[in-house]
Amino acid sequence: MKQQIKSSLILLLTATIWGVAFVAQSVGMEYIGPFTFNAIRCVLGGLVLIPVILVLKKKKETGAENQEKEDKKTLWAGGIACGVILCIASNLQQFGIMEASVGKSGFFTALYIVMIPVIGIFIGKRPGIKLWFCVALAVVGMYLLCMKDGSFTIERADIMLLLCALAFSFHILVVDYFSPKVDGVKMSCIQFFVCGVLSAVGMLFTETPDISNIQAAWLPLLYAGLLSCGVGYTLQIVGQKGINPVIASLIMSLESVISALAGWVILGQVLSPKEILGCVLMFVAIIITQIPIGNKKTD
16 A cells, blocks of 8 residues: 555656646747757757666676567667657647647647547457547537637647647557567667657758757756656656556546646646636546446456
């Protein structure tokens, strides 16, 4: 029980770090472009994990050299795959944050918890009635949150954030596939550097980075790079040990609520009553997807 409480508190801290990161990302956009922001934050995230890897490094057995070679191939395959998807997801998110509020960005990003079971349809996992109810509830929530003045138009930022949530869904599934086979911290380090390099390419072709502007954004960059990427991911690994993954996912999804609260407290961004109701319905849908019904286990 003590271990579960400790793990829950660690994951709550992780969700808090990630939730406040939306504020850092929003503020950072006042000085530099999305690709520049992600290039720098991801490189910082990779650098901060290097000493963690060195500290956690264990002595390998002398008779495991062949297995080690296989693990290295899998490690690099997983790291590169995760890095490419993370680059797509994080940059879509960053472009969306430029035009959407922190609260809306956080809630849209959290929709990956609903999307993951839907993607499961295409890999042979049949969804139940509960899933379809959650999807319908989330769609109603999105309508209330996104549609302005009763219009059926969706803003460009909403589309980018929805695509971002979809990309993060694939990222989580890829991490789920590779993480049991390799060292999670090492794979994370590789993915950050891959994402950073790809974002830097986008930066060079579409943006004009300025040293003075980068220096002006030093605080959001440090928070997003060192805390959100490096510390947040490490805490997630530590916190998920000894706790039910369903409970872990539910706790981490609180980043969406924290992002909305952070946007209100720090940036003064206020949602209308209709938008708040939409957020509530989306969050309820996220919670219900994580609650097992009956004695059947859902994968």
